[in-house]
Amino acid sequence: QVQLVESGGGLVQAGGSLRLSCAASGRIFSSHAMGWFRQAPGKEREFVAGINWSGSTTDYADSVKGRFTISRDNAQNTVYLQMNSLKPEDTAVYYCAADLHYSGNYYTGSTSSSEYAYWGQGTQVTVSS
Numbered sequence: 001q002v003q004l005v006e007s008g009g010g011l012v013q014a015g016g017s018l019r020l021s022c023a024a025s026g027r028i029f030s031s032h033a034m035g036w037f038r039q040a041p042g043k044e045r046e047f048v049a050g051i052n053w054s055g056s057t058t059d060y061a062d063s064v065k066g067r068f069t070i071s072r073d074n075a076q077n078t079v080y081l082q083m084n085s086l087k088p089e090d091t092a093v094y095y096c097a098a099d100l101h102y103s104g105n106y107y108t109g110s111t112s113s114s115e116y117a118y119w120g121q122g123t124q125v126t127v128s129s
Contacts, residue, residue, distance in 0.1 A: 002026035002098050002118040009094060009123030012086055016127070020081040022096030022120055030074035033099045033109035035116060036081045038092035038125075048094070049081060050109035059108040064090075086127045093122040 008020040020036070033052050039045040049070035050059040058070050067086075072079040079096055097116035099109035110116070 002028060004096050004098065004118055004120035006094065006096055006120040006123040009125045011126045011128065014086060014088055014127055014129050016086050017082070017084045018086065018125060020083065020094055020096075020123060020125075022079045022081075024077045024079070024098070026077075028100070029077045029098070032102075033107050034070075034072060034079045035097050035099060035109040036070060036079075036094060037097060037113055037116075038090075038094045039122075040092040043092075045095070045113045047111040047113070050099075050111070051079065052106050052108045054105070057106045057108050059111070061111075083125070086125075088127045088129045091125060091127050093124050095122045096120045 003025045005023045012018055035050040036048040037045050038048050047061055051070045051072055055072045067084050069082040098118040100117045
């Protein structure tokens with residue numbers, strides 16, 4: 001069993017930065033890929049970023065490449081999402097999730113939300129123009 005708790009969301013002006021954290025409980029955290037997703041009102045949940053078990057490999061949605069950085073600290077059972085140069089279209093509830101599939105050491109997790117077994121409760125990010 002894995003429990004995930006996100007924090008760090010809030011209200012920020014366009015161009016600003018936020019750092020989201022996702023604290024995980026459960027000993028399997030360090031063995032699996034983790035992902036960040038987001039869901040805006042009236043829209044589907046979408047992939048934002050993924051990271052492999054060791055943190056050596058990452059993947060990003062085109063919309064956030066160059067602005068967001070995913071990282072993890074397995075000693076602290078925490079995954080992070082550093083968000084810079086925020087835009088109003090980044091406004092959404094952000095979720096972290098654990099992908100329990102294994103597809104090699106460099107597997108950064110699926111871009112499909114249906115492949116993730118565990119989810120946090122989400123944290124709201126609002127970017128004002």
